[in-house]
Amino acid sequence: MISKTFMVARWEYIEKIKSKIFIFSVVIMPLITVVFSIVPSLLAMKEDTESRTIGIIDQSGQVTEDLKFSLEERYKLKSGKPNYTLLPIEYNGDVDYSKKYADKLIIGEQIEGCLIVTNNIMSDTVFEYRSQNVGNIKLTERLNRSLREVIIDKKLRNKGLDPSIANILKTSTDIKGIKLTKDGKESEAGFGDVLITSYAFMMMMFFLLITSGQLLVRSMLEEKSNRVVEMLLSSCSSSELMSGKILGLSLLGLTQMTLWVLMGIVAAIKLGTIPIALDHTMIIIVYFVLGYLFYSAIFVAIGAPISTEQEAQLVTSLLTLFLLVPILFAFPVLESPNSAYAKVLSFIPLTTPTMMALRIPIQMPPVWELVATSVVLLLSALGMMWAAGKIFRTTILLTGKRPGLKELIQIVKAG
Secondary structure (H helix, E strand, O other), X not given: OHHHHHHHHHHHHHHHHOOHHHHHHHHHHXXXXXXHHHHHHHHHHOOOOOOEEEEEEEOOOOOHHHHHHHHHHHOEOOOOOEOEEEEEOOOOOOHHHHHHHHHHHHHOOOOOXXXXXXXXXXXXXXXXXXXXXOOOHHHHHHHHHHHHHHHHHHHHHHOOOOOOHHHHHOOOOOOOOEEEOOOOOXXXXXXXXXXHHHHHHHHHHHHHHHHHHHHHHHHHHHHHHHOHHHHHHOOOOHHHHHHHHHHHHHHXXXXXXXXXXXXXXXXXXXXXXXXXXXXXXXXXXXXXXXXXXXXXXXXXXXXXXXXXXXXXXXXXXXXHHHOOXXXXXXXXXHHOOOOHHHHHHHOOOOOHHHHHXXXXXXXXXXXXXXXXXXXXXXXXXXXXXXXHHHHHHHHOOOOOOOOOHHHHHHHHHHO
């Protein structure tokens, strides 16, 4: 049985890895990820090439000059000219009149927008900014920062204090996390490193199952539609066939992920930084592989009865959405990795991989938990492979109404 299972796995792996679709996905998926994650940030950080004129209606009469100086000195173009020029809008006691005049300038594109500063600058905390484009977050954030600092200086002066004291008061602090192991060893590990490591694990499994899960279901659908599977079942059992397909296509997915990880490591080395914690990497990889096999077997078991392309798309979409459920428990587990609910979730096969990936970088669980959860996950993966074979054997030649959940459970029990 083992030899036939590995023969099927070898055939599935070699045939799929030589396909143009696999080669295409290995290269294109990382490029798409980079484009959608980095390019928007680069565009948001892009500096202006021309100076922007911003109107100001200063009802207090105390802000304009200081704000003008702050903006022009702090933000400059590459040419050395001020990035922002402040244009005072005349205010004669009627703020509505001043607003209407400012609106004409905005609509006529003579100014980018207009900031309205109220009389009560010492107590008000919300100020109005009028523009045709209120989505320019960079501009509004810079305006807000400069205005806040000007008001702080005014408040300090009114209290008879030196405004330079504000720089001392605004000194930031940072807490460096030092992780202690049970034998007393120290390692520097910030919350960001731990969080990125855990989420990187979950996202890798999510994206890998999106691609390979569809491949698993479609592979069965193709063989059922052209009746190739009848010839295959004459040479091996349904359990051997299903186990081989799961192992072969899972190895294909893991190969794809390995190539992506290697590309990421090369990129990180080039940039001189590795944004994830590399402690206990091998243990996390074990959970990744076992969890991936378990979920792949679920894809096959649920996808075995389907007979149309539309059903295949629906099944893969629902299952991949279900994979996001463990993310809901991420922050509670990060705060209390050894809590009762974290331990319970660690022994539920559907959440075992993600829960252990969250707990291990924060605080290593006891050895007995690592062994027990690994065994539970391994037995669940093997059991699901066996169940997938039983369901596939019964439904392969089935026509008409597709069996429901109760019928599938009865099929597995009967096997």
